[in-house]
Amino acid sequence: MDFEPLGVAADLVILTVRDGSLQVLLIRRGIAPYRGRWALPGGFVRPKEDLEEAARRELQEETGLLSDRIHLEQVATYGEPGRDPRGRVISVTYLALVPDLPSPVAGTDAASAEWVTVDEVLTDQNRLAFDHHRILTDAVERARAKLEYSPLAAAFCPDEFTISELRGIYEAVWGVQLDPRNFHRKATKTDGFVIPLGATTTRDGGRPAQLFRRGPAATLHPPLTRG
Amino acid sequence: MDFEPLGVAADLVILTVRDGSLQVLLIRRGIAPYRGRWALPGGFVRPKEDLEEAARRELQEETGLLSDRIHLEQVATYGEPGRDPRGRVISVTYLALVPDLPSPVAGTDAASAEWVTVDEVLTDQNRLAFDHHRILTDAVERARAKLEYSPLAAAFCPDEFTISELRGIYEAVWGVQLDPRNFHRKATKTDGFVIPLGATTTRDGGRPAQLFRRGPAATLHPPLTRG
DNA sequence: CGTCATTGTCGTCACTTTGACGATAAGACC
DNA sequence: GGTCTTATCGTCAAAGTGACGACAATGACG
Numbered sequence: 001m002d003f004e005p006l007g008v009a010a011d012l013v014i015l016t017v018r019d020g021s022l023q024v025l026l027i028r029r030g031i032a033p034y035r036g037r038w039a040l041p042g043g044f045v046r047p048k049e050d051l052e053e054a055a056r057r058e059l060q061e062e063t064g065l066l067s068d069r070i071h072l073e074q075v076a077t078y079g080e081p082g083r084d085p086r087g088r089v090i091s092v093t094y095l096a097l098v099p100d101l102p103s104p105v106a107g108t109d110a111a112s113a114e115w116v117t118v119d120e121v122l123t124d125q126n127r128l129a130f131d132h133h134r135i136l137t138d139a140v141e142r143a144r145a146k147l148e149y150s151p152l153a154a155a156f157c158p159d160e161f162t163i164s165e166l167r168g169i170y171e172a173v174w175g176v177q178l179d180p181r182n183f184h185r186k187a188t189k190t191d192g193f194v195i196p197l198g199a200t201t202t203r204d205g206g207r208p209a210q211l212f213r214r215g216p217a218a219t220l221h222p223p224l225t226r227g
Numbered sequence: 228m229d230f231e232p233l234g235v236a237a238d239l240v241i242l243t244v245r246d247g248s249l250q251v252l253l254i255r256r257g258i259a260p261y262r263g264r265w266a267l268p269g270g271f272v273r274p275k276e277d278l279e280e281a282a283r284r285e286l287q288e289e290t291g292l293l294s295d296r297i298h299l300e301q302v303a304t305y306g307e308p309g310r311d312p313r314g315r316v317i318s319v320t321y322l323a324l325v326p327d328l329p330s331p332v333a334g335t336d337a338a339s340a341e342w343v344t345v346d347e348v349l350t351d352q353n354r355l356a357f358d359h360h361r362i363l364t365d366a367v368e369r370a371r372a373k374l375e376y377s378p379l380a381a382a383f384c385p386d387e388f389t390i391s392e393l394r395g396i397y398e399a400v401w402g403v404q405l406d407p408r409n410f411h412r413k414a415t416k417t418d419g420f421v422i423p424l425g426a427t428t429t430r431d432g433g434r435p436a437q438l439f440r441r442g443p444a445a446t447l448h449p450p451l452t453r454g
Numbered sequence: 455c456g457t458c459a460t461t462g463t464c465g466t467c468a469c470t471t472t473g474a475c476g477a478t479a480a481g482a483c484c
Numbered sequence: 485g486g487t488c489t490t491a492t493c494g495t496c497a498a499a500g501t502g503a504c505g506a507c508a509a510t511g512a513c514g
Contacts, residue, residue: 004274006233008306008317047231047315051306077304077319079235079278088274090235090317092304149376164461182502184463200509206461207509222500223450391490409473411492427481433490434480449471456514463508471500479492484485 006088010054011042011132013075013139014063014096017156017172021117024136025062026128028112033085034129038121040136041113042091055094062113063098071097071155075139083131091130095139097155119175147173149223151193154214160197162209163187176227186224192217233315237281238269238359240302240366241290241323244383244399248344251363252289253355255339260312261356265348267363268340269318282321289340290325298324298382302366310358318357322366324382346402374400376450378420381441387424389436390414403454413451419444 014025026038041062045054052074056067072094079090118140121127128136146152153169154161167183170176187193192215200208241252253265268289272281279301283294299321306317345367348354355363373379380396381388394410397403414420419442427435 006235008233048308050308051304074303076301077278081275081277202510209462429481431490436491
């Protein structure tokens, strides 16, 4: 069995919600091709390394996050010939959802890594290197869809969060305003979505809010609805 | 840039509904490894060939289907080292949904290809070669989930179909019984799901049924619900 | 300390959707 | 004509949804 020369890369769409907007972690390419352009973090899968393992390694290198507790999910694989001028490269793309990080970006490549608002990146077709514009589009669409029927939004939150903070995730990702009262009702009544901790916090100002943890549900019944 | 020796394969989970049950097209392997075992159809992606192009080529080779009109969608990529004893092979898996074919299997490998009930295959962990049990499990779960919020069920039907036939798809894929009256109401009222043709058929016996075509909707609002 | 602004949480109400099921329609077969 | 089968319409109670009023509990400010 002989193979054509070909590389397999694990690329990452790392999303977070900061200051009320959905943001993606980009790195500025220091070498050709696309030198100086922004790109999704990623790198080649090593021999004897599993795909997801490679993605977690890249995630840690870029963000310093202990990736055990980070939601990471495969989105799609791109392999069009010519998508990388260096040769045939198959890109397996993973979506990572991380809470708003205290330190901006603590990875090894910190100097050239930056959080950028997704809307801003997507309005310019040529902002990103390779076919990363398309990859980001697909990953964001996946994230938006999954918020409806999965408890994924909680992956953007710290361990303990308030219903308002959770609502803020939905509003940022979907780009809509949600009624606080109806959202509160649905989030707390949906089976296994959130678990009340008893404690409260006043970090959002106003009346103290209950703190919650993520619940055990894998899917939401009934789903949350967009708009 | 140098690469480790590595192959990329496009594997197919081809599903149909026959005789009221969800079935998958399997081929019997004629060569080692796993000689004599059942496996998902598939093959290596050629140089200069796009991933989906490879999948469509395999689909046509196996089923003889002009793949233009067939729903084909990427599901996931598997690349665990050791999943193929011959060497490192990355498998990009596609899900194809086809109507009940008049001719059983008309492809080149027809002699060794066969439709098998999904439930039967999945009850035996060792029926399939490689990690194809896992791949099939993932693909079927994807199909089941997508029926809820996408008009995908119509991809299992011929161009013209009755509401009962459509309901039969849901019942076979989900393995549940649905109320004909409520299903009829929801299917016909959901925006853009099906378009009435005016004509009727008596092929299902009983009162003549209206014929429909697939509508333009990309997602179903509201979604159909399982059970 | 009172007032106000802010956010959280509970309730209400009209409307829609859902699931269960009765009833009738329109063909085939005898 | 009966009877069987499947199609399709209608009804009704229960549950869910979106809009919004009301009140609670804090901090900020005078």
